[in-house]
Every structure is written in structure tokens, then in C-alpha cells.
Amino acid sequence: MSWIDRLRIDLSQRPPKEVNEARRAKAAVAIVLTSEPTERILMIQRAEIAGDPWSGQMAFPGGRASDEDTDLLATATRETAEELHLVLQPKDCLGVLDDLAPLTPVLPPISVRPFVFTLQRPAPLQPNQEVALATWVPLATLMSADTYRPFVFDRAPSNLTLPGYHLDEGVVWGMSERILTPLLQLITDARA
Numbered sequence: 001m002s003w004i005d006r007l008r009i010d011l012s013q014r015p016p017k018e019v020n021e022a023r024r025a026k027a028a029v030a031i032v033l034t035s036e037p038t039e040r041i042l043m044i045q046r047a048e049i050a051g052d053p054w055s056g057q058m059a060f061p062g063g064r065a066s067d068e069d070t071d072l073l074a075t076a077t078r079e080t081a082e083e084l085h086l087v088l089q090p091k092d093c094l095g096v097l098d099d100l101a102p103l104t105p106v107l108p109p110i111s112v113r114p115f116v117f118t119l120q121r122p123a124p125l126q127p128n129q130e131v132a133l134a135t136w137v138p139l140a141t142l143m144s145a146d147t148y149r150p151f152v153f154d155r156a157p158s159n160l161t162l163p164g165y166h167l168d169e170g171v172v173w174g175m176s177e178r179i180l181t182p183l184l185q186l187i188t189d190a191r192a
Contacts, residue, residue, distance in 0.1 A: 011095025029062030
């Protein structure tokens with residue numbers, strides 16, 4: 001059995017923690033894994049947009065739920081298609097991770113549901129205006145001991161030291177780091 005099959009089983013056996021607070025807008029992201037020719041994960045860098053608190057950050061494709069979405073899985077697939085012209089099928093969904101909400105009151109009140117998808121191979125990507133960069137990051141790079149380390153976030157009037165994944169394209173930190181870290185542990189466990 002492959003680690004992807006084990007990951008699907010592991011995700012199906014653990015009910016995700018949900019954030020159900022009426023004051024929080026709902027959103028979803030798609031975490032897309034591939035296994036051939038090397039194991040990779042899809043990451044984007046958000047475009048610099050005035051008023052967007054996540055502007056310029058390394059992230060996963062996704063966004064807020066809209067009225068036409070039947071559920072948050074539909075949100076994740078719609079947003080990925082809009083942002084990258086990548087069409088994900090529900091059959092490609094391995095499962096869902098725990099909902100997350102921002103840890104700081106400075107950010108908008110939102111809850112994000114991460115869905116994990118698998119594709120056999122990396123697909124071509126055509127980023128829209130919301131995405132500055134789209135890349136397939138090798139899992140080996142993310143799991144390398146020197147990739148995950150603290151970084152200093154310059155937030156006037158003080159600096160914060162936060163955990164992050166240091167990639168050539170940028171640092172994965174904040175909510176994206178909080179999604180990625182438990183997922184990488186689940187992948188490590190599935191490979192054991």
C-alpha cells in the first residue's frame with residue numbers, strides 16, 4: 001500500500017476539528033500532493049493586493065466561500081480553478097484537516113478548512129491576477145531539517161519570531177505553516 005493510500009485511510013479515521021462560530025466567514029484551501037516523478041506539494045505566492053492581509057504570502061490556493069458553493073469542498077475546488085486553472089475532482093480528495101482561525105485579532109474573523117487532494121503528476125498551472133507565483137515544492141525540501149526554522153516577522157513597533165518553512169520562493173508561515181506542519185507529520189506517519 002502506498003503512503004498516499006495510507007494517508008487517505010488516516011484522514012478518514014480522524015474527524016477534523018471544526019470552527020463553527022457564526023461571526024467567522026468560511027473559507028477553504030486545497031493542498032495538492034503528487035507522487036510522480038517526485039513527491040511534491042502545490043504552493044502559491046499571493047499577489048500584492050492593497051487591503052489583503054495575506055498579500056504576498058506563500059500559501060495554498062483557496063479563498064472565501066460564496067453563495068454558489070454547495071459546501072467547502074466546492075469552495076476549495078472553485079478557488080483552485082479560478083486561481084490556477086487547475087480543475088480538481090472530488091474523487092481526488094484524500095480528506096480534510098482541522099479547521100483553522102487566525103490567532104491574532106488584527107486579521108479578519110475567518111475559519112479555513114484545508115482539503116487534501118492528490119494528483120499522480122504535477123499539472124500545468126496558469127496563475128490568475130491573484131497569484132504572483134505557483135510552484136510544485138518537493139516534499140523532501142519541506143521535510144529537510146534546515147528548511148523549518150524561525151524567522152523574524154517585522155511588525156511595527158516590534159518584531160515577532162515565528163516558525164516557518166524557508167523556501168527559495170519565500171517563507172511559509174502563519175496559517176499556512178499551521179496547516180503544513182501537521183500534514184507533514186501525517187505524511188511521515190503514513191510512510192512509516
